[in-house]
Amino acid sequence: MALSLLRPLLTWLPRRWRSAPPIDPGLWHGVTSALPFVAALSAPEQDRLRTLCAHFLQEKEFHGAHGLVITDRMALTIATQACLPLLHMRDASGAVPKEDAQRLDWYGDFVGIVVQPGAAVAQREVTDGMGVVHRYREVLAGEAMDRGPVMLSWDEVSRAAELAPQGKNVVIHEFAHKLDMHGMGQGQHPDGAPSLPPGFLGMATDAARQHWRLTMQEAYAGFKEAVAMAERFGGEPPWLDDYAATHPAEFFAVTSEAYFVQRERFAQELPTLLPLYDGFFRAAP
Numbered sequence: 001m002a003l004s005l006l007r008p009l010l011t012w013l014p015r016r017w018r019s020a021p022p023i024d025p026g027l028w029h030g031v032t033s034a035l036p037f038v039a040a041l042s043a044p045e046q047d048r049l050r051t052l053c054a055h056f057l058q059e060k061e062f063h064g065a066h067g068l069v070i071t072d073r074m075a076l077t078i079a080t081q082a083c084l085p086l087l088h089m090r091d092a093s094g095a096v097p098k099e100d101a102q103r104l105d106w107y108g109d110f111v112g113i114v115v116q117p118g119a120a121v122a123q124r125e126v127t128d129g130m131g132v133v134h135r136y137r138e139v140l141a142g143e144a145m146d147r148g149p150v151m152l153s154w155d156e157v158s159r160a161a162e163l164a165p166q167g168k169n170v171v172i173h174e175f176a177h178k179l180d181m182h183g184m185g186q187g188q189h190p191d192g193a194p195s196l197p198p199g200f201l202g203m204a205t206d207a208a209r210q211h212w213r214l215t216m217q218e219a220y221a222g223f224k225e226a227v228a229m230a231e232r233f234g235g236e237p238p239w240l241d242d243y244a245a246t247h248p249a250e251f252f253a254v255t256s257e258a259y260f261v262q263r264e265r266f267a268q269e270l271p272t273l274l275p276l277y278d279g280f281f282r283a284a285p
């Protein structure tokens with residue numbers, strides 16, 4: 001039976017009854033050694049990441065757009081970076097996972113990953129406060145929709161090692177949006193405040209949420225100020241893409257990229273966010 005026919009059955013089964021096909025050792029080595037922020041992980045961390053990737057590859061469907069053929073190497077390159085943020089997280093219910101693959105419930109709202117060969121051009125339409133409709137074209141390296149597929153530009157994904165020193169990573173960006181969107185109600189929008197694990201930084205739930213919001217707001221305001229100063233007075237632009245200044249959800253996604261691919265610089269540039277992100281992304285080390 002074709003895998004596409006088996007898949008609904010596989011995903012219906014509880015994950016503990018499914019065994020994911022193992023990843024070829026040569027392929028794993030080739031992909032992970034090409035990503036410096038993955039190659040730097042310890043052996044037990046790499047083992048766990050490999051388990052997550054095996055389940056991710058079993059559960060997700062890759063589609064190449066415009067005739068792009070998705071090879072095993074491409075799919076694993078995406079899976080590795082998509083699963084990296086989950087490595088030390090609690091599961092989506094806030095519990096310490098009994099099995100590593102339970103962490104994939106964070107990404108349980110979608111199956112499809114659409115890979116574009118280059119940047120995608122999206123037609124957008126917004127209605128402003130005066131009721132005027134504006135249509136514009138936007139060039140995208142990636143996109144994540146709530147309960148919908150993730151879109152990635154292979155051109156951007158394939159430059160992961162080259163972009164890591166700048167703190168950039170498109171796969172982590174889009175999957176950080178997915179984490180932010182998890183558990184949102186219909187009509188809600190991601191806001192850079194994902195659901196926090198119980199006991200986050202030793203705080204009660206409401207205090208933790210409040211602490212997250214205030215710390216993020218302050219860092220976001222500081223970043224926007226630095227971008228504005230650089231634009232107006234030609235000062236040194238802040239580290240990280242000024243796209244982070246467009247929305248709190250983008251600030252969370254852009255800073256998450258840096259947290260995973262350039263942790264030391266992240267700690268220097270965004271010191272207030274380090275304990276925050278450690279508390280969220282490393283709640284079950």
Ligand SMILES: [Zn+2]
Nearest residue numbers: 173177250253
């Ligand atoms: Zn984004």
